Amino acid sequence: MIISRGERVFQWVNVAFLVLVAVVALFPVLYLVSMSLTPLEVLYKYGGFRVIPPQVTLEAYKQILSTPLIPRAFMNSVIITAVGTTINLALTIITAYPLSKRRLPGRSVLTLLVTFTMMFSGGLIPSYLLVKNLGLRDTYWAVILPGAIATYNLLVMKGFFESLPEELNEAARIDGASEWRVLTSVTLPLSKPVIATLGLFYGVGHWNGFFDAMMYISDSRLLPLQVVLRNILMDAMRNTEVTPDAIQVMPGETLKMATVVIALIPVLLAYPWVQKHFTKGVLIGSIKG
Amino acid sequence: MKRILAAALALIMIATVLAACSKKPEEKAVDPAKPAEKKVYKINYWQHAPWTRAAYPGKDQDWMVKYILEKYGLDINLQIAPADGADAKLNAMIAGGDIPDLIQGYFTVASTAFTQWVQQGVIMPVDPYLKEFPKLNTLLNERQWQYLSMDGKKWGVAPYSDKNFDTIWIRQDWLDKLNLKAPTTTEELAKVALAFATQDPDGNGKPDTYGLTSHTNTNVLMSRVDSFFAPFGAMPGSNQMYIENNQVVFSALSDNMKNALTWMNGLVKAKAIDPDWMTNKNENWRQSVAQGRVGMVTGQFQFTRESACSDCLGMEIKAANPNAKWVMLPAIKGSKGAYSAWEKTPVGNTFHLTRKATDDPEKAKAIMKFLQDALDDKTELYDMLVWGKPGEQIEMKDGKKWARMVLPPEQQWLGYWRNWRLGTDEYWQVSWRKETPADLLDKYKFTAAQPVITRYENMLKPHDATADMLSYMREMHAKFALGEEPMSNWDKYVQTVMTKYRGKEIMDDATAQLKKLGLIK
Numbered sequence: 001m002i003i004s005r006g007e008r009v010f011q012w013v014n015v016a017f018l019v020l021v022a023v024v025a026l027f028p029v030l031y032l033v034s035m036s037l038t039p040l041e042v043l044y045k046y047g048g049f050r051v052i053p054p055q056v057t058l059e060a061y062k063q064i065l066s067t068p069l070i071p072r073a074f075m076n077s078v079i080i081t082a083v084g085t086t087i088n089l090a091l092t093i094i095t096a097y098p099l100s101k102r103r104l105p106g107r108s109v110l111t112l113l114v115t116f117t118m119m120f121s122g123g124l125i126p127s128y129l130l131v132k133n134l135g136l137r138d139t140y141w142a143v144i145l146p147g148a149i150a151t152y153n154l155l156v157m158k159g160f161f162e163s164l165p166e167e168l169n170e171a172a173r174i175d176g177a178s179e180w181r182v183l184t185s186v187t188l189p190l191s192k193p194v195i196a197t198l199g200l201f202y203g204v205g206h207w208n209g210f211f212d213a214m215m216y217i218s219d220s221r222l223l224p225l226q227v228v229l230r231n232i233l234m235d236a237m238r239n240t241e242v243t244p245d246a247i248q249v250m251p252g253e254t255l256k257m258a259t260v261v262i263a264l265i266p267v268l269l270a271y272p273w274v275q276k277h278f279t280k281g282v283l284i285g286s287i288k289g
Numbered sequence: 290m291k292r293i294l295a296a297a298l299a300l301i302m303i304a305t306v307l308a309a310c311s312k313k314p315e316e317k318a319v320d321p322a323k324p325a326e327k328k329v330y331k332i333n334y335w336q337h338a339p340w341t342r343a344a345y346p347g348k349d350q351d352w353m354v355k356y357i358l359e360k361y362g363l364d365i366n367l368q369i370a371p372a373d374g375a376d377a378k379l380n381a382m383i384a385g386g387d388i389p390d391l392i393q394g395y396f397t398v399a400s401t402a403f404t405q406w407v408q409q410g411v412i413m414p415v416d417p418y419l420k421e422f423p424k425l426n427t428l429l430n431e432r433q434w435q436y437l438s439m440d441g442k443k444w445g446v447a448p449y450s451d452k453n454f455d456t457i458w459i460r461q462d463w464l465d466k467l468n469l470k471a472p473t474t475t476e477e478l479a480k481v482a483l484a485f486a487t488q489d490p491d492g493n494g495k496p497d498t499y500g501l502t503s504h505t506n507t508n509v510l511m512s513r514v515d516s517f518f519a520p521f522g523a524m525p526g527s528n529q530m531y532i533e534n535n536q537v538v539f540s541a542l543s544d545n546m547k548n549a550l551t552w553m554n555g556l557v558k559a560k561a562i563d564p565d566w567m568t569n570k571n572e573n574w575r576q577s578v579a580q581g582r583v584g585m586v587t588g589q590f591q592f593t594r595e596s597a598c599s600d601c602l603g604m605e606i607k608a609a610n611p612n613a614k615w616v617m618l619p620a621i622k623g624s625k626g627a628y629s630a631w632e633k634t635p636v637g638n639t640f641h642l643t644r645k646a647t648d649d650p651e652k653a654k655a656i657m658k659f660l661q662d663a664l665d666d667k668t669e670l671y672d673m674l675v676w677g678k679p680g681e682q683i684e685m686k687d688g689k690k691w692a693r694m695v696l697p698p699e700q701q702w703l704g705y706w707r708n709w710r711l712g713t714d715e716y717w718q719v720s721w722r723k724e725t726p727a728d729l730l731d732k733y734k735f736t737a738a739q740p741v742i743t744r745y746e747n748m749l750k751p752h753d754a755t756a757d758m759l760s761y762m763r764e765m766h767a768k769f770a771l772g773e774e775p776m777s778n779w780d781k782y783v784q785t786v787m788t789k790y791r792g793k794e795i796m797d798d799a800t801a802q803l804k805k806l807g808l809i810k
Contacts, residue, residue, distance in 0.1 A: 041608050067698055069344030086301050128381040184294060214371045215378055220345040227371060231342045234372035252597070253572070 029264075036060055036258035043253065060258035070259060072221060073228040076140070078266070080213075080224055081206040084144040088202040089195060091149050092157055097183055099154075100161035111158075118151035124215075131216050142216035143209060143224070150205070153198045160194040161187060196274045207267055225263050232259055327362045330652040333387075333645075335368045337375055337394030338638060341704030345369060353706050356673060361659045367705060376402070383411055390646040391656055393708055396445065396639050397436040399747050407439050412641040414442035418654065422661040433635045435806055436748050447636040448664050451712035452737035454589040454600075455630040457516045457618040463490035463498075463584045471616075475520050475552060475623040478585075482561040485584035500556065502563035502583045504574035510763050511566070513574065515630045516587040519742055520623025521549035525766040528759060529631055530746040530799060535809055537745075537800045541762045542783050542792065547776065548624050550769040557771055567767070571599075579605035581613060587630075590617070590732040596695060617732065620739045629739035634747050638708050663709040666716075674706045676719070683719075694720035749802050754791040761790050 003011075035049045039057040043049065064070045098104050099111060121127075127146065136142040164187060172182045188195070210226040217223055233256055348354055348366065358364050368389060371378060382388070388411060396403040406412045419426040425446050429437075437445045464471060464481070467488050472478040482500020484490075491498055503511040510526020518524045522531070523546035531538055540546055556562040563583055565573070578586055579602055586592070588600065593615055595603030606613055620629040640660060647653045662670040676683035676692040682700065683692040696703055710716060717733050765782050768774035774782075786792040803809045 040604070045608055063698065067344045068346075072344070083301075086297070090297075090301070124377065124381055125384045128385045132385050132387065211374070214374050215381060218368050219347070220369060221347050231372040 032257055032264075033261055036254055036261050038254055040252055040254065049253070057254075060252070060254040061262075063255060064258055064262065069228060070225070070262060073223055073225040074262065076222055077207055077225040080140055080143055080209070081203050081266075083140065084148075084206040085199055085203045087144060087148055088150070088153075089199055092154050092198060093183075093188070093191075093195075095149055096154055096157035096161055097187065100158045114151055114154060118155075128215065137216050138219045138222060139217075140222065143206075143212045146212065150202070153201060157191075157194055157198060160191060164190055200270070200274045203270065204267060229259050229263055232256060328651065329358065329362050329364055330649070330655050331364045331366065332391060332652075332656065333366050333368055333389040334391045335370065335379065335382075335389035335393065336705060336708070337370045337379065337392060337396075339369050339705055340708055341701055342372065343698070343701035343704060345702050345705060351702075352678070353673065353703070357659065357670075360670065361655060361662075363655055363659055369705065388643050388645040390643055390652070392641045392643060393638055394641075395634075396641065397634065397636060397748065398439055399436075399749055399751065401751070403444070404439070404750060406641070407444055410644055412444055412643050413647045413653075414444055415446055415642055415657070416442050418642075418657040419443065421654065422657050424665055425657070425661050428664055429636065436634070436636045437639065445639045445641040446660055446664070447639040448709065448711045450633050450635055450637045453630055453633070453739055453741050454591075454733075454736050455515050455587055456590070456736045456739055457621065457629075458586050458588040458592050458615045459618055460485075460490070460581075460584040461614040461616045462612065466490050466492065471618055473622060475517075475621060478517065478621055479552060479556060479561070482556055482585065483559050486559070486561040490584065491581055497582065499563040499583045500561040501585045502569065502574065502577055503566040504569035504571055505567055506570070510767060512571075513587045516618075516621065517585075518549050519628040519630050520621045520625060521545050521552070522623070522625025522628070522742060523549040524631065525550060525553060525770055526763045528746065528762060529742070529744045530749075531742060531744050532803070532809060537796060537803060537809065539792070539796060541766070542786060545625055546766075547779050550766060551776055553770045554772050554776070575602055575605055576609075578602060579609045581610045588615075590736040591729065594729060598695075617735060619735075625742070627740060628742050629736065630741050631744055632741040637710075637712065664711065666711050666713060671709065671711075675710045675716075677703055690719045692719050745803060745808065746799070748806075749799055752791075752795045752798050754795055758786060758790040758792060758795060762786065 031049070031051060034051055034053050037056045037058070037060075038049055038053040039055050039059065042053055042055055099107065099114070101107075104110070122130075131137060131142050131146060136145065168186050168190075169182050172186045177185065208226055209224060210230060213224045213227050214230075217227075345351075345367065351367070354365055354367070379392075392412070394402075396406075398404075403412075415425070429447065429449055433447075433449060434443060437443050437447060459471060459481075463485055467484050467490050469481055469484060470477075472481045485498055485500045486496075489496070489498065501514065501517065503514045505511065511524070515524065523529075523540040523543060525546070528539055528541035531540065553562070563569075563577065565577070569577070577583060588602075591598065591601050593603045593606065594601040595607060597604070606615070620627040642653055642656060646656055659670075662668045663674055665671055666675075672679070672683065672690075676690070677696075677700070679685070682696065682703070683690060685691070714730075714734070714737075718730055721727075721729050765774065769776065769779070769782075787796075800809060
């Protein structure tokens, strides 16, 4: 294939532009990591952080791992994400599947009810009362169960199932498969893109989850990472007018940044794995194939 | 396919078991067959403004809970408010019926939460208990009690707050180099600031030094400059109210403020003030001060202390500029008088008894007894709460107490129990014996002796027009200071505030409130 001159120029400009975008996107992360590795003396001497610090220290990470606060919060987040995402996906699949079948009686009414919840919700106090009366406070379930099916994700999955040809299911049924067998053997293997995508959405949502945990969990041993992180960061920015007579010990910048890096790592690692499914999944709803 | 299904199910089951096992272990029921007749009350203690964010080890590892249980019969469940969303959470809890028994925070008459709680009957008056526990009554003087009083009743208890910490710190080495005397009036202050900016006191040939700087945040236009403006009786960007000749004065509209802003404008024009003063945040303020960008700051007595506290810059100064010699100045004289700062809110953090506690009168009494001992520095409880276990965090040497003010990381959770600290001189003495040079106590006594201006706006219920008025004032003050608005427009500005921003209404409301409190005749 002979590439014309104009196309070649375009390609180079494209590459340059994308490299620029990549640098702009990566720079804050690089800065963050370098901030977490800079010792305090360098900070004081130069009056700020350098992009590549002249000296490197692991002191902040050592400090973080020395008290149970961060490791415990990390484990809480991991458990909530793992259990939560599994439950999310399981419930979303078994809810989306029947809704995607045209022969379901009352299908349009049910779909409308589901969509209704996307737009209206009870508010904070009713949610709090609900969680309290179910006895879910101070447990992981308070964070996992109330939002177990995200309506938007449900509709995406339903749309995907609808786009699969009905003939495949009919063929399986003719061969004697039960509905359940059709779902697991025919539909799900074809749904890998959407499951990966939604799994990523749910997973990242759980990992970043802050508000529910903050509201419903008071036991500090069960708090997930983001709440703990927020506590640490807000503590450092504390206005002396808020707690004027507290004896204030500030966590250093380095410590704060190290905590942020620790919160970032799992998500950074998860993305490449789901990457290949993700690009396919983004096209859900467009032309099949 | 079946294998994947089986694996997924197994994963769900394992994870479910894990999640269930991580549930908070059931609290052990208190042994009912205790030999002593003392009844045990379960208390939910909500800390709205905790003094630390360290990892709380959990109730069973917390020896303080056991101590309090043993001595006072209170089984305290410590509920720590999140750093973000504390108000939302507490409101949801109260609305949902989960009212804590004891609430800690900074809730005085001026806070809307306080007023709401009194009106809704969430918190209860403490007057009936003050008779039985008189020491709590004598903790505060009449003026201080006004911060907790509404409708003739007292709605909480609090320790008195600390004495003044702030004064001007100045680079003595710069004064020496330029052969200047320390300033004593606001005119001299301006001259010294100008000299610092123009005569290259650090001798490096670069015009990189200034007289003073500041930093800003969402609530305040200028921070760490109190001692420069207190002599004027006016702080740019804020509206302190004081009483002069039996009248309420809005400092933001007064002639004193006009003088202060003119003075500041002079400094801005002469470039004696760091041009970054409006964009600085706390972190770069610390950097520029430590690195020797400015010659004067308003700092606390512990400004040169080498510790990781938010008002201690000793470590940064040592690393960046070890030859800098910072000294304190007594209060500067200005158009209002010689003042070092505005007075702090006269009460420290507040403790409120809720209706959940008073539903059982014996429980309320038990809580009040605990509070009385906790806020009394002669009791064993106070030593335990504020200092820690004898032998571990506190020791007796030569008949004197020695303790650490800043605990090692694994013990910092004790900070959740320290809010009963009283602002006594002895407090600083005990904690410094172990870690810092003796002259720090002298520095504390120096600032504590400086005169401060009495102000009243922090005891008034806010008017709903206050927020808009304050943001307009802040904007205008910045404009006047920077010279974007000529001083000749001052009267027009005052008019606008009084009429368009309902300043007259707010002032009349403030006067009425202060009359009711008996502060104005």
